[in-house]
Amino acid sequence: MSGEENKEIKLRHLVWAVIAIGALWVGNLLIGTFCLTSQTRGIYGDMFGAVNSLFSGLALAGLVYAILLQRQEIGLAKQDANRTKKMLEDQTEHLEKQNKRTEQQMFESTFFQMLKLLSDLVDQMDLRRDNSQKVIITTGKDVFPVFVKRVRNKIKPEEEIMYPADIDISTFDKRYKEFYEREKNELGHYFRVLYNIIKLVHEKCPVDKAFYSNIVRAQLSASEVELLYYNCVSRYGKEKFKPLIEEYGLLKHLPVDEVANKEIMNFYDPQAFGNSQP
Numbered sequence: 001m002s003g004e005e006n007k008e009i010k011l012r013h014l015v016w017a018v019i020a021i022g023a024l025w026v027g028n029l030l031i032g033t034f035c036l037t038s039q040t041r042g043i044y045g046d047m048f049g050a051v052n053s054l055f056s057g058l059a060l061a062g063l064v065y066a067i068l069l070q071r072q073e074i075g076l077a078k079q080d081a082n083r084t085k086k087m088l089e090d091q092t093e094h095l096e097k098q099n100k101r102t103e104q105q106m107f108e109s110t111f112f113q114m115l116k117l118l119s120d121l122v123d124q125m126d127l128r129r130d131n132s133q134k135v136i137i138t139t140g141k142d143v144f145p146v147f148v149k150r151v152r153n154k155i156k157p158e159e160e161i162m163y164p165a166d167i168d169i170s171t172f173d174k175r176y177k178e179f180y181e182r183e184k185n186e187l188g189h190y191f192r193v194l195y196n197i198i199k200l201v202h203e204k205c206p207v208d209k210a211f212y213s214n215i216v217r218a219q220l221s222a223s224e225v226e227l228l229y230y231n232c233v234s235r236y237g238k239e240k241f242k243p244l245i246e247e248y249g250l251l252k253h254l255p256v257d258e259v260a261n262k263e264i265m266n267f268y269d270p271q272a273f274g275n276s277q278p
Helices: 001-036 038-047 049-124 138-155 169-204 208-221 222-231 241-246 264-268
Strands: 128-129 134-140
Touching: 049 169, 049 208, 128 138, 128 222, 134 138, 134 208, 134 241, 169 208, 169 241, 169 264, 241 264
Parallel strands: none
Antiparallel strands: 128 134
16 A cells, blocks of 8 residues: 555544544534533533543544654655665666766777777888898888897997997987987887877776786787887887886886897886886
């Protein structure tokens, strides 16, 4: 039975009780007026004094009943308010989940588009070099081993290989600048796109940033990781790109034994290499 139906039944009972009390009072008045003499009316009135007490008690009971009814109505109102509050909370939670799903979908759409842009960019790379009067063309990911060979030769030329000590960071930065200025037409765009992909994960990914940064890391060959290692400790990457490299461990698969200068590893946080110094 609903609260409204219960309220109607109780109101109906109250109306009938009022009618019954009114009928008794009118009947008592008629008897005293028309059926009794003046001598017996006093005795009759004293006899029905108890009725007055009864009416007073009934009035008090009615007041108590009204208070209880009001209390019940307040309880029902609280229940309705709680139900409304729960509905609003459920709607708010649903909207928050929906917004998160939308945000995740928008992020993933942009993320995978940028990954495709990086892949297309790499596919379009080509290097031309003369070798014994023959032009050699290298394309796609095969250009990165060539870049690595060039940067190693620039950082530590063959005549210095016989020396065990690594070059200092200022000398390294100067030599890497010479390499980068020569190759920036190919590498500049590549590093900018890669940086913006990691930046997107860092700033826009709503959940599980490590998962998406690992996807990016999985796209990188060993030669690409080595180039990243040199670039992000140089003037071209140390301010913006290097902190992201460290946070997401993008140098985890660095071929440590092959790099031209191991000394610059000390300029990275160990987290850059996968939470521990390789």
